[in-house]
Amino acid sequence: MRKWGPLVAVCLGTFMLLIDVTIVIVALPDIAGALNASLSDLQWMIDIYALxxxxxxxxAGSAADVIGRRRMYVVGTGLFAAASLACGLAPGAGWLVAMRAVQGVGATAMFATTISLIGAAYQGRDRSVALGVWGAVSGAAAALGPVLGGLLTQGLDWRWIFFVNLPVSVVTIALTLRVVGESKGGHGGARIDWPGTASFTAFAGLTTFAVIRADEAGWASARTATTFACAAAALVVFVLVERRSAHPMLDLALFRDRSFTAVMVGAFALAGTAFGVLAYTSLWLQTLLGLSPVRGGLVLIPLALAAFVASAVGGRLLHGAPYRLVIGGGLVLIGAGALAQAVLDAGSGWASLTVGLVVAGLGVGLVNPAIAGAALASVPPRRAGMAGGAVNTFRQLGYALAVAVFGTLLTGRMEDSLRDSGVPDPHATARVLAGGGARELLARVPEAQRPAADHALHAAFAAGLDAAAVTAGIAGLVAGAVVLVLVRSKPQAAAPERAVPEPVGAVERG
Incomplete structure (x- = not known):
């Protein structure tokens, strides 16, 4: 237990914080009824956490290098637990949104330290095995969120999707304090990069907000253009700050290395291409096919199981394997899996997704631990928190932006399909349908016309999911090609200050 205790502590927290990204989705109808929440409230309950x-x-990764990674992890877990309790006791929608934001801050402090804590606790083959297990947990968590959310919501009450975090948090904190050693960046002169943190937070937050809300406000609206302009200005400030900082939280010189840049592209594409469509898939399963939240969540189990098996086995068998092949090949599998899900029509059932979910899950299982290893290998140990924060930031940004972009594609393709079917006001109908309002729409139609209307709604949602899945598939294939082409066949000789003892694997070995 002493040897693998740190891994257990890190994986418990990782699973808990990542499952909360998707666990809320299936509980939204119950939350809306209990708290009289509007559609905007429900959207923010999901968005604010990912944001x-x-x-x-x-x-947070930069700060962890300075104040201590274990300390940051424990404090973050405590904050996450307190916010989870407050979410479960929420008297109204506004309170729940606010506490989800606090929950996200705690999750950030935890997530930013996970890779560096593993890197400090293990070396060589043990590190590869540990990262493989961590990757398996990470890959399975998002897919299992809807299943656990459905079980808790149907079996107990929606508030238990938050209460369940409390005992897990207590065990995580106790185990971390007992078996995880403290580690820092190692240079006493380092300081937290507050200007860089603030400017990057503004850039990431504004960009995510702009994309999430662009479908509502309009991509060509003044509001969207202004938000993107502010995001661009924040990015310029961030670049200027980091170039002049003695202790930047992200060494921009790393992006001169094509391998590091390609790894970040892979991280950005990973979550978005593998999981970005699943929220809409869940709506299709429940509102069009009539599955319960639990049964709808169980449809996604093939992805979770494939990711877990591939990651756990890959951590052992692919020790020292070229990152170019593992990451690039995994992304190609994710892209192929997404394309294999783009086979729906008005008569399709849930089984049509199974093959694609399995293939995508295998890709997730390969990429997750390899991305983590590449992040650790690209920087010196004192900047491990920075590397972990960077790769996880790109993953979360990719997911947040993908959900918004795929939502726009989904509703746009729905609108075209409904227009072809002669449905009146296809624009408004598509948005109600995308929001889970299929039953509401059918209730408005005279009984004699309902079979035809039901077919049109099934066809429209299937067409929208196909469009989103095709886009995700193409993005996965392109990202895989970028990694396969740009990551070097052999590692570049590192300068002394960049040398990394006991790398998980060379940035590339022939």
Missing amino acids: ALAALLLG
Whole structure:
């Protein structure tokens, strides 16, 4: 237990914080009824958590190098637990949204330290095995969220999707304090990069907010253009700050290395291409096929199981394997899996997704631990928190942006399909349908016309999912090609200050 205790402590927290990204989805109808929440409230209950992760991860990783990674992990877990309790006791929608934001801050402090804690606890083959297990847990968590959420919501009450975090948090904190050693960046002169943290948080937050809300406000609206302009300005400030900082939280010189840049592209594509469509898939399963939340969540089990098996086995068998092949090949599998899910029509059932989910899950299982290893191998140990924060930031940004972009594609393709079917006001109908309002729409139709209307709605949602899945598939294939082409066949000789003892694997070995 002493040897693998740190891994257990890190994986418990990782599973808990990542499963909370998706666990809320199936409980939204119950939450809306209990708290009289509007559609906007429900959207923010999902968005605010992912937004906190995407915006704050990089700064949290930098801070962890300075104040201590174990300390940051424990404090973050405690904050996450307190916010989870407050979410479960929420008297209203506004309170729940606010506490989800606090929950996201705690999750950020935890997530930003996971890779560096593993890197400090293990070396050589043990590190590869540990990262393989961590990757398996990470890959399975998002897919298992809807299943656990459905079980708790149907079996107990929606508030238990938050209460369940409390005992897990207590065990995680106790185990971390007992078996995980403290580690820092190692240079006493380092300081937290507050200007860099603030400017990057502004850039990530504004970009995510702009994309999430662009479908509502309009991509060509003044509001969207202004938000993107502010995000661009924040990015310029971040670059200027980091170039002049003596202790930047992200060494921009790393992006001169094509291998590091390609790894970040892979991280960005990973979560978005593998999981970005699943929220809409869940809506299709429940509102069009009539599955219960639990049964709808169980449809995604093939992805979770494939990711877990591939990651756990790959951590052992692919020790020292070229990152170019593992990451690039995994992304190609994710892309192929997404394309294999783009086979739906008005008569399709849940089984049509199984093959694609399995193939995508295998890709997730390969990429997850390899991405973590590449992040650790690309920087010196004192900047492990920075590397962990960077790779996880790109993953969360990719997910947040993908959900928004795929939502726009989904509704746009729905609208075209409904227009072809002669449905009146296809624009409004598509948005109600995408929001889970199929039953509401059918209730408005005279009984004699309902079979035809039901077919049109099934066809429209299937067409929208196909469009989103094709886009995700193409993005996965392109990202895989970028990694396969740009990551070097052999590692570049590192300068002394960049040398990394006991790398998980060479940045590339022939």
